[in-house]
Amino acid sequence: MGGDFYDFFLITEKKLGFLIADVSGKGVPAALFMVITKTLIRNEAQKGDSPHEILSRVNKLLYPDNDTCMFVTTLFAILNADTGEVEFANAGHNPPLIYRKSQGFEFVKVDGGFVLGPMPTVKLTTSRIQLNRNDIMFLYTDGVTEAMNPEGKLFSENRLKQLLSQSKPDSLKGLIQYVRKEIANYAQTAPQSDDITLFALEYLKQ
Numbered sequence: 001m002g003g004d005f006y007d008f009f010l011i012t013e014k015k016l017g018f019l020i021a022d023v024s025g026k027g028v029p030a031a032l033f034m035v036i037t038k039t040l041i042r043n044e045a046q047k048g049d050s051p052h053e054i055l056s057r058v059n060k061l062l063y064p065d066n067d068t069c070m071f072v073t074t075l076f077a078i079l080n081a082d083t084g085e086v087e088f089a090n091a092g093h094n095p096p097l098i099y100r101k102s103q104g105f106e107f108v109k110v111d112g113g114f115v116l117g118p119m120p121t122v123k124l125t126t127s128r129i130q131l132n133r134n135d136i137m138f139l140y141t142d143g144v145t146e147a148m149n150p151e152g153k154l155f156s157e158n159r160l161k162q163l164l165s166q167s168k169p170d171s172l173k174g175l176i177q178y179v180r181k182e183i184a185n186y187a188q189t190a191p192q193s194d195d196i197t198l199f200a201l202e203y204l205k206q
Helices: 027-045 051-062 157-166 172-187
Strands: 004-010 015-023 072-080 085-091 097-100 104-107 126-130 136-140 198-202
Touching: 004 027, 015 027, 015 136, 015 198, 027 051, 027 072, 051 072, 051 085, 051 126, 097 157, 104 157, 136 172, 157 172, 172 198
Parallel strands: none
Antiparallel strands: 004 015, 015 072, 072 085, 085 126, 097 104, 097 136, 136 198
8 A cells, every 4th residue: 555645626616626645655554644644634725725824734733643753745736716826835745747838848846845744843835826728737746757667767857747748648538648658668677666646637717
């Protein structure tokens, strides 16, 4: 059992929360920490506030009983379905990519932030980006960029960006399947050392 997870849920009728996360460790402890974190984020998001405030509260709830110093990296975002504005906070997770028709896939500049769980307080910030119709946000865990080939070379963020830029999928499902296939082709016979989780969201403004 691994500790990667993603989630999406309505906060209000017009606001969608979505996230991707990676819990340290493996097995039952990681799976339990994952469930707890996922539940806390959902619950705290319903109380409102910005993403960094929500994650800060989640951290305060995770810390007291975290005797083994487990941690979770996460990127949590809130999409305003009416305007296309995305507010997001990053707690030590990989930077997402955004696809715009005019410029293709580009990495989103994010603050590194602190992971959640092992410290009583964390310093996080909320950033904002604007999505236009048919723009895509692509999120992933480090099992993607740290996948290795038989020679021990990492897949890397640059290779991921190049791969996405060359893709011509007709759907988000097709995009995810394409990336997973290319990662497998890159790794060949090398063992998979970490979970691989991908999440893509397209803004379809009505």
